[in-house]
């Protein structure tokens with residue numbers, strides 16, 4: 001792979017930022033990588049892991065002369081980062097992000113972006129329940145979607161350059177309207193996490209009644225939920241607060257459908273239950289046929305409830 005950028009600045013070096021750093025290095029996509037994060041401890045760890053070439057706790061310092069700036073912080077921190085970097089961005093620089101919600105990130109960042117830079121919001125649909133610089137690994141984005149939600153009038157050449165960057169990481173790139181993105185992600189990603197946090201919380205509350213049996217006898221169905229429910233609380237608090245409308249809409253829909261199922265169980269309506277379960281079973285089959293590796297998120301690592309996980 002040829003060098004695509006002279007200098008890339010990575011703002012935030014957790015799971016996503018460090019995975020991008022691994023791939024830039026592995027694929028030789030930049031002459032220099034500058035890493036910035038708020039906490040000195042995280043920065044020190046990034047340096048120990050040799051994720052970049054230069055390290056700073058100042059995002060403004062990091063973006064100086066960078067051709068590509070990738071913001072990988074919890075979505076609620078987007079505005080403060082945008083304000084901090086705005087005055088130091090190089091003319092012609094591409095500024096992108098990886099946030100799980102898009103309309104809110106655009107509202108937070110766009111007003112601070114100077115007219116001489118190309119701001120292109122993005123979202124790689126890849127991740128795990130882990131966080132921090134040690135959680136990243138090369139190849140995370142291989143075969144996964146990366147969705148851009150470009151602002152009208154975005155420079156085509158800048159879009160193409162960013163597309164080529166994500167394609168070099170192995171991603172398939174798509175474009176979407178930010179509001180549509182937020183609705184789609186609310187149902188395929190945000191609700192599953194909220195449901196997982198909720199069911200694991202409920203099971204934990206029941207511990208008092210069941211005297212540790214919830215954890216002791218957890219079958220794999222429950223364990224699948226615990227993986228999602230082990231995800232970073234800051235990241236997911238921010239997702240809930242910054243995609244509020246779409247999440248509430250999907251939760252209302254979800255609750256209605258749950259009530260339908262509840263009623264079918266109460267009245268012994270086996271056909272209704274069987275029909276629903278048959279329909280949903282075929283969805284997993286379609287995902288597999290479409291080439292999506294549904295078992296990938298765990299990446300072969302020990303299950304969260306396994307010893308030493």
Ligand SMILES: NC(=O)c1ccc[n+]([C@@H]2O[C@H](COP(=O)([O-])OP(=O)(O)OC[C@H]3O[C@@H](n4cnc5c(N)ncnc54)[C@H](O)[C@@H]3O)[C@@H](O)[C@H]2O)c1
Nearest residue numbers: 012013014015016038072073075077099100127128131132
């Ligand atoms: N984890 C996932 O599965 C996943 C997948 C796709 C996208 N995302 C999105 O990517 C972003 C980063 O998520 P992550 O999983 O890498 O989180 P993480 O917790 O692993 O890392 C976040 C990083 O941001 C830094 N940070 C926080 N506030 C900051 C600030 N104000 N200035 C500079 N640095 C700051 C933290 O120190 C840390 O280095 C989030 O917006 C998240 O929604 C996450």
Ligand SMILES: O=C(O)C(=O)C[C@]1(C(=O)O)C=C[C@@H](O)C=C1
Nearest residue numbers: 100124125126127128129189297
């Ligand atoms: O697989 C996981 O553990 C993830 O949480 C990844 C996941 C998802 O829900 O698919 C989480 C949040 C993102 O914004 C994108 C991807």
